[in-house]
Amino acid sequence: MISTALRDCGNRRSVKNAIMSETLAQRLAAALRTAGQAYAAGDQVAPCAVLWTDPERLWECVMPELHPMLPELFLLGPYVPEKRTGPALWLRCIEARVVEGAPAAGTTPMFYLPGISREKLRAAEDCPQELSALVELQYRGVMWLHVNGKEWTPYGFLVSKHGGLGLDVAKDQATLDALAGALPSLMAEPVSQLQGRRLDSEFFDGLVAPDATGLLLAWLSNPEARKQRLSDPEWKAFCQQCKTDFQFDPVKDGPLKAAKLLADRGNHWIKV
Numbered sequence: 001m002i003s004t005a006l007r008d009c010g011n012r013r014s015v016k017n018a019i020m021s022e023t024l025a026q027r028l029a030a031a032l033r034t035a036g037q038a039y040a041a042g043d044q045v046a047p048c049a050v051l052w053t054d055p056e057r058l059w060e061c062v063m064p065e066l067h068p069m070l071p072e073l074f075l076l077g078p079y080v081p082e083k084r085t086g087p088a089l090w091l092r093c094i095e096a097r098v099v100e101g102a103p104a105a106g107t108t109p110m111f112y113l114p115g116i117s118r119e120k121l122r123a124a125e126d127c128p129q130e131l132s133a134l135v136e137l138q139y140r141g142v143m144w145l146h147v148n149g150k151e152w153t154p155y156g157f158l159v160s161k162h163g164g165l166g167l168d169v170a171k172d173q174a175t176l177d178a179l180a181g182a183l184p185s186l187m188a189e190p191v192s193q194l195q196g197r198r199l200d201s202e203f204f205d206g207l208v209a210p211d212a213t214g215l216l217l218a219w220l221s222n223p224e225a226r227k228q229r230l231s232d233p234e235w236k237a238f239c240q241q242c243k244t245d246f247q248f249d250p251v252k253d254g255p256l257k258a259a260k261l262l263a264d265r266g267n268h269w270i271k272v
Helices: 002-020 024-037 060-069 088-096 118-122 129-135 154-159 173-186 201-208 212-221 223-229 232-246 250-264
Strands: 050-054 073-076 110-114
Touching (some): 024 060, 050 118, 088 129, 154 173, 173 201, 212 223, 212 232, 223 250
Parallel strands (some): 050 110
């Protein structure tokens, strides 16, 4: 009995540790799978597909992180079947399981539709011809939507206590802009590390450019080359951190002013 109790205790600890280490990408994947399982077995037919509409393409940047985790996730786009991407008619064939690469029976396919809104699909008569093959799926499938009936946004998923993560995220424009740039990096963050703290633009910028001081010195040594090596989110995060930490704008002020500020060793530059 003692050995059984110890084993049960160890199992509970393992489950707790697994939950604590779950990343944002894992929680997002779980939410999508839950959408496909939200039906009353015996009384309802399982949805044929999960439709993920994203009119503003807010989630498109995380597909490289999410796609490998969800073998049942397919993307609307150019026909590249080996990458699970294709036009509406091909997605319809995936749902019907008449083409190679379709998920096994019992696994609900998910279709990510960048640039497409739920209204566009629901307006059947006015729906673009290239999307017509998907219109019927909204009746046999399910859309991944917020409880208010709107598309999930990254901000909404982070803060919502109904189907989201219930996190504390600032809602000023600087934070929303920083979140958009940091979203791919945020996917790898354990959710437990995001709980119990205020997530703002400084936090999100820090994810993208964690060493602002080192990056500033590297930029000063070769401004143009360093800028070209940074992605657009990284450059934006770096600029915002310079404004916040050093009261300096790399775009407006330029490297000559930065060099002078560094030489003067003012309050904000003494740590550089």
